[in-house]
Amino acid sequence: xxxxxxxxxxxxxxxxxxxxxxxxxxxxxxxxxxxxxxxxxxxxxxxxxxxxxxxxxxxxxxxxxxxxxxxxxxxxxxxxxxxxxxxxxxxxxxxxxxxxxxxxxxxxxxxxxxxxxxxxxxxxxxxxxxxxxxxxxxxxxxxxxxxxxxxxxxxxxxxxxxxxx
Numbered sequence: 058x059x060x061x062x063x064x065x066x067x068x069x070x071x072x073x074x075x076x077x078x079x080x081x082x083x084x085x086x087x088x089x090x091x092x093x094x095x096x097x098x099x100x101x102x103x104x105x106x107x108x109x110x111x112x113x114x115x116x117x118x119x120x121x122x123x124x125x126x127x128x129x130x131x132x133x134x135x136x137x138x139x140x141x142x143x144x145x146x147x148x149x150x151x152x153x154x155x156x157x158x159x160x161x162x163x164x165x166x167x168x169x170x171x172x173x174x175x176x177x178x179x180x181x182x183x184x185x186x187x188x189x190x191x192x193x194x195x196x197x198x199x200x201x202x203x204x205x206x207x208x209x210x211x212x213x214x215x216x217x218x219x220x221x222x
Contacts (some may be wrong), residue, residue: 065152066190068196070178072205077212078173079159083137085208086157086176089129090116095204098122110134115144123147130154143182154180176205 074082075138085095087110092102107114107129111198114129125146132139158177166172167216178201185193 062186065181066184066193067179067181068190068194068197069177070194070201071174072201073162074176074205074209075164077174077209078141078172079095079137079144081212082174082208083134083158084138085211086139086159087132087134089132089139089141090113092116095207096120097200097203109156109158113183115154125150131135149185149187151183153180176201 085091090102090104090109093099096118097103099118101142102116102138104144105115105126107115110132112129116127116129118125118127123146125148127141128144130140130142138156140154140156142155143153156177156179158179160175160177162173162175164173178197180197182193183192
């Protein structure tokens with residue numbers, strides 16, 4: 058009897074940042090090993106191998122749900138995007154690959170320059186045992202909203218320290 062295969066899960070979450078530009082947000086995402094400063098359920102994240110900012114970099118993260126090793130597959134600072142895959146973990150992610158993109162919005166400020174941006178987090182993965190796709194997408198979306206707020210708060214604090222605000 059042939060083994061039944063479940064369809065691959067695909068999903069996407071978006072976060073709108075009204076006070077920040079892609080150039081301001083990209084450094085938070087580009088610094089691949091800072092997840093413990095942004096992700097609500099991660100308390101430790103560090104480089105295991107590879108060079109910062111280069112494909113092949115592997116990070117190890119530990120958090121509420123266990124641990125994960127993730128490999129940076131691509132990074133494109135010009136277009137503000139990166140992709141990564143889960144190599145190993147102890148919480149049920151298999152064949153997980155994600156892409157994070159920072160996108161400019163069409164909103165123009167009083168000075169005629171674009172203001173605000175969006176972060177898009179898309180993924181593909183095998184189904185996670187004991188979880189529904191909708192629940193996983195909701196978790197990704199809630200996490201991305203939290204991360205976006207942390208990024209804007211950090212930018213705001215930087216600007217206040219430098220006297221810009």
